[in-house]
Amino acid sequence: MTSHPSAIPLHHAARRGLLIVMTGASGVGKGTLREQWLTGQDVFYSTSWTTREARPGERDGVDYVFVTPAAFEAKVMADGFLEHASFVGNSYGTPIEPIEAALSRGQDVVLEIEVEGAMQVKARMGDEAILVFIMPPSLTELRRRLEGRATETPERIEKRLARAREEIREAHEFRFVVVNDDLDRAVEGLRAIQTAERARQIPENEWTPEDRAARLRADTLRSYALSDADLQRVVES
Numbered sequence: 001m002t003s004h005p006s007a008i009p010l011h012h013a014a015r016r017g018l019l020i021v022m023t024g025a026s027g028v029g030k031g032t033l034r035e036q037w038l039t040g041q042d043v044f045y046s047t048s049w050t051t052r053e054a055r056p057g058e059r060d061g062v063d064y065v066f067v068t069p070a071a072f073e074a075k076v077m078a079d080g081f082l083e084h085a086s087f088v089g090n091s092y093g094t095p096i097e098p099i100e101a102a103l104s105r106g107q108d109v110v111l112e113i114e115v116e117g118a119m120q121v122k123a124r125m126g127d128e129a130i131l132v133f134i135m136p137p138s139l140t141e142l143r144r145r146l147e148g149r150a151t152e153t154p155e156r157i158e159k160r161l162a163r164a165r166e167e168i169r170e171a172h173e174f175r176f177v178v179v180n181d182d183l184d185r186a187v188e189g190l191r192a193i194q195t196a197e198r199a200r201q202i203p204e205n206e207w208t209p210e211d212r213a214a215r216l217r218a219d220t221l222r223s224y225a226l227s228d229a230d231l232q233r234v235v236e237s
């Protein structure tokens with residue numbers, strides 16, 4: 001086949017990064033999964049702004065940008081967030097600018113946010129947003145993880161669990177659902193989703209065997225595979 005620069009198919013032009021949004025209940029293991037999944041990858045992880053106090057060991061500008069309610073509100077007014085939500089008494093938001101810059105230069109972007117914010121990203125970005133809901137094996141296990149992490153008072157744990165029940169019922173709103181039971185298996189699921197979504201940007205006849213395997217695996221993680229009864233079982237267990 002002869003080729004001419006003007007005939008180069010679009011997919012050979014610079015690729016836009018993927019926008020992957022991890023969401024799910026507090027304590028389900030989003031942070032733990034993200035760390036394993038992204039280690040060694042050139043992915044832009046969006047550092048959120050929050051009005052909550054830093055926990056011991058958390059670093060300003062790394063784990064979060066810790067701000068006053070007034071500073072947060074000023075950024076809301078300036079339209080500086082892709083999404084923002086309040087969660088158990090504090091505000092959290094995703095600064096928009098660095099995300100658009102990363103996507104434009106072809107870098108994948110990962111957000112780790114609660115469910116209401118994830119719905120805002122879905123409404124604003126449409127199909128471009130790849131929404132992944134992280135599901136606990138059961139509510140009992142979620143409680144165990146929150147208690148085991150020992151970062152919250154018992155009262156705050158109860159608030160997080162109440163919120164989790166509502167969030168789990170909304171799992172169908174997201175494209176993929178990954179159960180975080182065995183950690184390695186869940187990380188492998190996230191990798192498959194990323195590979196499969198990248199492959200969607202090129203014609204199928206150019207897919208590698210790895211792309212095909214990832215696509216098959218990702219298909220098993222589609223949220224429509226879950227019934228309401230499945231979700232109810234998690235909430236009640």
Ligand SMILES: Nc1nc2c(ncn2[C@@H]2O[C@H](COP(=O)(O)OP(=O)(O)O)[C@@H](O)[C@H]2O)c(=O)[nH]1
Nearest residue numbers: 026027048084085087092093094112113114117
């Ligand atoms: N909407 C939204 N949620 C966020 C953002 N950053 C963090 N969150 C979520 O807010 C919730 C509370 O976060 P945090 O106080 O760090 O508690 P933890 O997730 O239990 O460690 C979690 O579900 C986070 O994923 C953000 O920028 N926007």
Ligand SMILES: Nc1ncnc2c1ncn2[C@@H]1O[C@H](COP(=O)(O)OP(=O)(O)O)[C@@H](O)[C@H]1O
Nearest residue numbers: 026027028029030031032145149180181182183
């Ligand atoms: N697959 C898993 N099996 C058992 N414990 C886990 C698993 N994933 C995470 N954890 C533990 O659960 C707790 C909450 O995880 P974390 O990543 O802080 O959750 P999130 O970021 O969703 O709030 C941590 O103590 C973490 O070590």
